[in-house]
Structure formats: structure tokens, C-alpha cells
Amino acid sequence: MISWANFVSQLFNGLASGALLALISSGLTIIYGTLGVLNLAHGAMFMLGGYAGYVAYHATGSFVIAVVAGALFMVAFGALVERVIIRSFYDRPPEDQILVTFGIGIVIVELVRLGFGSLTMSVPPPSWAAGVTPMGFLIYPTYRIVVLAIAAAALGVLYIVLYRTRLGMIVRAGIEDSGMVGMLGINVYRVFMLVFGIGAMAAGFAGIVNAPVVSLTPDIGDGILVQTFVVVVIGGVGSFPGAILGGLIAGEILSLTSMVDPAYSEVMLFVVMTLVLLLRPQGLLGLKGRA
Amino acid sequence: MLRPRPLMIEALTAAGLIVVPFVLPLLGFAPGTINQILVWGLFGIGFDIVFGYTGLLSFGQSAFYGTGGFVAAYLLTNNLTSSVLLSLAIGTVGAAVAGVLVGALALRRTGIYFAMITVAIAETFFFLENSPLSEWTGGENGLPGVPSPVFQIGGLVWRVDNGWPMYWFLAACYFIALVIALRVVRSPVGAILTAIRDNPLRARAVGHAVGLYKLTAFVVGAAYAGLAGGLLGVLQGFMPPDAFTFDTSGQLVMQTVIGGSATLFGPLVGAAVWLYLRDFLQSSLGLGSAWKLVLGLVFVLLVVFLRRGLIGGGRSLIATLAARPPHEAAEESAALVVTAPTLASLGPSRRRAPPAGSGPALEARGLTKIYGGLAANRDIDFAVEEGELRGVIGPNGAGKSTFFKMLTCEVAPTAGRIVLHGRDITGLDVSRVCQLGLTKSYQVNQLFARQTVRENITIAALAERRGRFRLDLLRRIDRVPGLAAQVEQTLGVVGLTARADVPVSELAYGEKRRLEIALALASSPSLLLLDEPLAGMSPRERVETVQLLKNLRRGRTLIIVEHDMDAVFELAERITVLHEGRKLAEGTPAEIQANSFVQDAYLGGVVAA
Numbered sequence: 074m075i076s077w078a079n080f081v082s083q084l085f086n087g088l089a090s091g092a093l094l095a096l097i098s099s100g101l102t103i104i105y106g107t108l109g110v111l112n113l114a115h116g117a118m119f120m121l122g123g124y125a126g127y128v129a130y131h132a133t134g135s136f137v138i139a140v141v142a143g144a145l146f147m148v149a150f151g152a153l154v155e156r157v158i159i160r161s162f163y164d165r166p167p168e169d170q171i172l173v174t175f176g177i178g179i180v181i182v183e184l185v186r187l188g189f190g191s192l193t194m195s196v197p198p199p200s201w202a203a204g205v206t207p208m209g210f211l212i213y214p215t216y217r218i219v220v221l222a223i224a225a226a227a228l229g230v231l232y233i234v235l236y237r238t239r240l241g242m243i244v245r246a247g248i249e250d251s252g253m254v255g256m257l258g259i260n261v262y263r264v265f266m267l268v269f270g271i272g273a274m275a276a277g278f279a280g281i282v283n284a285p286v287v288s289l290t291p292d293i294g295d296g297i298l299v300q301t302f303v304v305v306v307i308g309g310v311g312s313f314p315g316a317i318l319g320g321l322i323a324g325e326i327l328s329l330t331s332m333v334d335p336a337y338s339e340v341m342l343f344v345v346m347t348l349v350l351l352l353r354p355q356g357l358l359g360l361k362g363r364a
Numbered sequence: 365m366l367r368p369r370p371l372m373i374e375a376l377t378a379a380g381l382i383v384v385p386f387v388l389p390l391l392g393f394a395p396g397t398i399n400q401i402l403v404w405g406l407f408g409i410g411f412d413i414v415f416g417y418t419g420l421l422s423f424g425q426s427a428f429y430g431t432g433g434f435v436a437a438y439l440l441t442n443n444l445t446s447s448v449l450l451s452l453a454i455g456t457v458g459a460a461v462a463g464v465l466v467g468a469l470a471l472r473r474t475g476i477y478f479a480m481i482t483v484a485i486a487e488t489f490f491f492l493e494n495s496p497l498s499e500w501t502g503g504e505n506g507l508p509g510v511p512s513p514v515f516q517i518g519g520l521v522w523r524v525d526n527g528w529p530m531y532w533f534l535a536a537c538y539f540i541a542l543v544i545a546l547r548v549v550r551s552p553v554g555a556i557l558t559a560i561r562d563n564p565l566r567a568r569a570v571g572h573a574v575g576l577y578k579l580t581a582f583v584v585g586a587a588y589a590g591l592a593g594g595l596l597g598v599l600q601g602f603m604p605p606d607a608f609t610f611d612t613s614g615q616l617v618m619q620t621v622i623g624g625s626a627t628l629f630g631p632l633v634g635a636a637v638w639l640y641l642r643d644f645l646q647s648s649l650g651l652g653s654a655w656k657l658v659l660g661l662v663f664v665l666l667v668v669f670l671r672r673g674l675i676g677g678g679r680s681l682i683a684t685l686a687a688r689p690p691h692e693a694a695e696e697s698a699a700l701v702v703t704a705p706t707l708a709s710l711g712p713s714r715r716r717a718p719p720a721g722s723g724p725a726l727e728a729r730g731l732t733k734i735y736g737g738l739a740a741n742r743d744i745d746f747a748v749e750e751g752e753l754r755g756v757i758g759p760n761g762a763g764k765s766t767f768f769k770m771l772t773c774e775v776a777p778t779a780g781r782i783v784l785h786g787r788d789i790t791g792l793d794v795s796r797v798c799q800l801g802l803t804k805s806y807q808v809n810q811l812f813a814r815q816t817v818r819e820n821i822t823i824a825a826l827a828e829r830r831g832r833f834r835l836d837l838l839r840r841i842d843r844v845p846g847l848a849a850q851v852e853q854t855l856g857v858v859g860l861t862a863r864a865d866v867p868v869s870e871l872a873y874g875e876k877r878r879l880e881i882a883l884a885l886a887s888s889p890s891l892l893l894l895d896e897p898l899a900g901m902s903p904r905e906r907v908e909t910v911q912l913l914k915n916l917r918r919g920r921t922l923i924i925v926e927h928d929m930d931a932v933f934e935l936a937e938r939i940t941v942l943h944e945g946r947k948l949a950e951g952t953p954a955e956i957q958a959n960s961f962v963q964d965a966y967l968g969g970v971v972a973a
Contacts, residue, residue, distance in 0.1 A: 179614070
């Protein structure tokens, strides 16, 4: 039955998964905002990040090194994908961009399946974050609190990068008008490469951090991709604050609905998306002009 | 343009379907695989109409595939009907209904938003099937025991068993579905769908109800998916829940792109390649689960290098081998020869002839547009008499474009009213305004770039002939009364008759400008707005176009925005001058030339002594 302890614990679960969703979605949103490309490989990048962390963890035995190495790997991987494939798609129709990232996603998933098999892999939480933490009237898994903290910190770093650095200024200007940024003599391609890397890292980083909570399988990214889309539709494409708000809303919906009946949690997410589309089609924090 | 003889494609398809059981097995295709290919191919026909023809990249087709499949399978397995055909029909209708609901929601947005929403909706259908509706759908187990069709003709009973009998049943379904789809893409609606794919803004501006046509395409696609889903259950004797998964939608997209989109046959070819490679890689090469990796790589390579797919690539190859010299883009446009008779026949639309002596043709009162803190237009009063040729001039940034966009209802004014022939049109949709006889040609060409000159003009003329929205899905486009004559006349007026079958991409710039005007003209406007018709033209083209504009004004009201002062002063009877968002002056060319305010505005103002 629904008790207060249960409710509060689900609220925390929602916050933790919402923060992760926010992180993944902000990756998707800054890539779209800057490059104009909807990255359908984003779910696969979330999954790949988890496996990168898995490999690094088993090589070093250190969770912290696993997270850092995995994140760096994802930046490099994202930049490589941008350089080799995405770059030739900027002047092609959006449908082609969607198709090619969709294909890239499948290739990533199948490569991982080839390398690691379809069986689930798990990364244990670091020893200092194992076990549970008593929080007044409820006991809560320590690692979930760590996830929340890490995701919040990562969002904070992303915020600082976006709003307090030169790169961030270019990215935000690019979201407004990428043609103009190019005209100002900024090498947009180098920025694009970096942005795609950072976007991929945001997804991959979330994948690593999430790995101790949910076992890894090559298909773990599919569901995440769909949830990310819902987050972005709710929050507004290209809006960093929108991704965060949408992520938190989605996390809470999933978590609170599953307390009542898990079968309806995804459906409920969709109901909310429908409402947003009907009442505010551009998303809660989206700008009206951007389709 | 290649014009195949009528019914040639249909006949070839029928022949192909009859030959398949004798040929494909020799290549190692099992009958079961061929049957699956047919189901995927039929599923893909609908998707191709949605994606290839209308340009809507939907990742949600699985929702309708599953809906049609489960509705049909539910009816059959619960003995609500024993007729397989009836259950298939009901499943198809069910999927179409789902298509209306989903389309009405997803089509509120375009581009990537549309793609994302379809993904989310398809997943939701899967979750609904899997849990809340599992009592009816069997949840993860699906619905087993879907019977095969049985036909009774007189005393003859034909039980459609698996293998080749099933092939003939599916082939018949595929053939009928294809024939219908061919009619749809050759109908006026089909032409409008490609117009929406190539340039939705212009499709709307020439008077088509773009949203409703998109929904139409989406629902047709959903119906095809529903039928295919029903056939899947019949083929397998079991309705699998994974019909609803995102993977299903993804596989359909990939097969269509591999085969070639906007071909109708692409999905069939793609499915054949997909399933053949799957079996071949899995069993013959022993690659196990790596088959999908290979197919993924093939897909990425095709998107990068051969976006038009195998059929499109094959066509290009044949065209190259046939070694027809490509049309050279003319250095200068074909000379504009206007003959009097064609002009006389192209008056303004009959059905929109305004009542005589009913005041100004177009009137704007207090028109204001404010962007943020910037007033692009402020309090403009403007009236044009019937049959007048009005010039609108003003320095850059004077607000001319905004003013024009408000007049055609592309942009809603912050305040003020717009009255066309005594009717308030403020806030109407652009397509409705065009249907009322007001349209414009754009400063930057807005053409249907992937089509020929004739097809471009046909799209615009269709709006005038058929109105804003009509569901003549099965009518042949050459059966639209008066269409061909109107297209020919328009071609004649702008002097593009000789270039009628040339693709837009091969036109010279001046020709494109004339086609731009022709698109506006083909909808037979009584009031035509021209936004910088002379922009970027060579001196010779300019002279020709000025002559064209003079001819156009016969029986029509024209408003021209133009930077070319000589042309405006030569053409216009009255001139309105905008400056910093306000109306600065209005009068005859002579009055305007003498106006000191206008001189100040253009020369930067005389320094106040």
C-alpha cells in the first residue's frame, strides 16, 4: 500500500532518475540547438557510456576512474562521429540527418552486442556508496543519493560551461543563429565537433553513473531514447532549462505512477506529453518560433 | 519526362508476382521468407506515401501495424467473425482511426518534433498492448491461433495453407494495395503531397490546406500498416506483440530507405534485401547475431552515399548508361515571347470575379506589427482600387516585407484590419486568403525544387480548380476539368512553354523568377502582390519582366514592392512610400518624385540648417 515512507522514497527515486534524464536530454538538446541535428544515436551513446565505464572499472577496479575514463572516451567518440559522418550532413535535409544518426545508433548497439554479448553486465556501486542510508523515517539506498548528487553536479558543470565560458557563449549564439556565428569568423566546425562530443558525453556519463543501478544490456538505450524525446518535447527543444525541467517532471511521473501501477508509468508520461502538445506545442520553456 | 503507358506498371507488377514463385526459390528464398517480404512490402507502401511522397518521417508506423493486427486477430481468435477478409477490413479501419487520432496530435509539429512524437506514441501503443490491454491482446504472449483464410466459391473450397497457397493470397492483397496506392500518388492529392514535401510554405500559399492533406497521407499510411499487421497475424497463425515495438518501425524505415523512397516498390525491394541478407549472413556465413551490424552498416553507407536507395541508384545508372546529354542550364533564360491570344484567355478567375463598383479591392486600416519592442509597421492605412497597379517603395528596413506578409495573412498583425473586396480577412489562413483571390510571388524563390516547371504550375493550378481541400484520392490528375488548359495558358504567359518539362534545378535564374510569378498567377488571383519581382535580374531579363508585368495587369489588381525605382515609376499608377514602419507618402509617380519627405528618406535627409 502507499505509505508516506514509500511516497517520499519514490519522490527521491523520481528526482534521481529525473536528474539523469535531464542530463541525457540536455546533451540531446545542445546538439540539436547548436548543430541542428536530432541525434537518434543518443540512446546508444547512453548505453555505450555504460559499457565504457564497465570496461574501465574492470581494468582499474576504481569507480571514480571508470567514470572519468568513460566520460573522456565518450567525448572522443562523439567528436569522431561528428568528424567522420555528421559533418557531411549539415547541408542535407533533416530527414537524412535523422536517418543517419538512427543508423549510427544501430551500428553502435550491434558492435557492443558483438563485443559483449546480449547478456546483462553489472557494475557494482563503489564501496563507499554501497548499502543504505537512514533518512529519518525511511531508509534509502546510498548510491541513489550519490547518483542524484553526481547528476546535479554534472548539470551544474554543464550550466557553467554553457553560460559562463566562451565556448558556451558560442553554443548559445549558435542556437539562436548558427549562420551568423559562422560569419563572425568563428570556426563553427571545431565548435560543432566539441559540442557533439559534449552531448555524447552527457548521455554516456549518465550511462556510467546509472550502470550500478540498472544492469547493462546493449538494448538499454532504446527506452532511454524514447524517454529523452518525451522530456525534450515537454521542456522544449534547444532549451537547456527546458531539458532540466522536463527531465525532472518525467522522472517524477515515471516514479510516482509506478508506485500506483508500474504498467501505466510510461503511458502516463505520454499523457503528459500529449497535454503539453495540446496546450503549449512549443514545450514548456520552448520558444515559439522554433519548429 | 518519362511517361509510362497507362497500366504498364500494374501489368509488370502482376507479371512479376506471378513469376516470383518460379524464380526466387532458385536464388535461395524460402516461400515463408517471400511471404514475409510481401507483408513488409505492403506495410511499406503506406509508409512510403507518408515519408517518400509527403516527407513526413514517422517512426511510429508500428503503432498502426500492431493495432490493425491485433484488432483482426482478436476478432478471429474470439470467433466474433469467421471471415478473415472481414476481420482484415475492420483491422484496417481500426488502424486508420488510430491514424486520425495520432496524426491530429503529431502533425501539430513538423520536422524533428514530428519524428520524436511518433517515436513516443509508438512506444506508448506498445506499453498499452503489453499491460493495460493484455486481457485482450495476450500481453507478452500475443494472440495465438489466428486461422488461415478459407474461400468458398460454389462447391469449391480453397483453404489458404502456409507456403505457396499463402503466397498467392498475399500476392493478391499486395497487388490490390499497390494498384490503389498508384492511383493515390497519380491523383491530384498525390501531386499536392509531393508539393508539401518539397515546399510546405508554398503549397499553403498557393491555396492548399496543407494540414489536412498531411493528415490524409498519415491516415492512408496507417490504413496500409493496419492491413499489413492483419496479414502478419494470418501469415504466422499468431499475432506477435513485437509488431508494436520501435524495432518494427525502425526496420520499416531502414528497408524503405535501402530500397528507395518515393517509389512505392522501395520497401518491397528493401525487405527482400533485408530478409535475404539476414538469412544469408546468419546461416551461410555463420555470423550469428552480427547480421544486424552488417545491415546497420549497409544502411548508414546508403544514407551517406546513395540516399535514393537501390531503386533510385538503379534509375540513375540506367539514365547514365542511356547517355542522354543532360539539359544544360541556359546562360540566359529563354526569350520571353508573349502572344496576345494567350494573354486574353488568362483573365482573373471567373468564380472570384468581384462585384463591380464595390469599393477598394484591398484595404488595410491601422495595420501595426510589433516584434518585441520594435514596431516594424505602425498604423498604416492603405487602399488599392480595383484594377489599379500600385507600387510600394521605401528604403531597406522600411517595413515593406512585413507589410506584404500581413496583407497576405502570412503574419498576423498586432493591430488593424485587412479587408479584401469588402470582406474582413484578418487572421485567416494563407491558403484561405489565396482561395479568395489574393496571393503573392516571393522575393526569394519559393518553388517546388524537385519537380518540373509543368508540375510546379500544375500544383498551383490545382488549388484554383479543386479548392482548398478535396479527397479525390482515386481520380487521375489529367481528369481534373480545365487543369491542362490552365497550366498551358500560364506557361504561355510567362514564356516557359518550351521549358515545361525541365526540372526546376536546371532553370536559369531569370526563368526561375518567372516561374515564381507563374505559381502565383496559376491560382488566378484577382489581386496579385509581387515582392521584388525584378530582384537579381540581368538587364535583358528585367526589360522582359517589366513587359510581363504590364501584360499581367489586364483585368487584375497588382501591388508591387520593388527596389528598382525606374521600373516602379514606369509601371505604377500610384505609389505608396513606407519609411521606418510608417506610411510616409502616397500619390502619383510625379507627386512622389516631387515630395521632399521622400527625397529626404532616400537621400538620408538634408542636413537641417
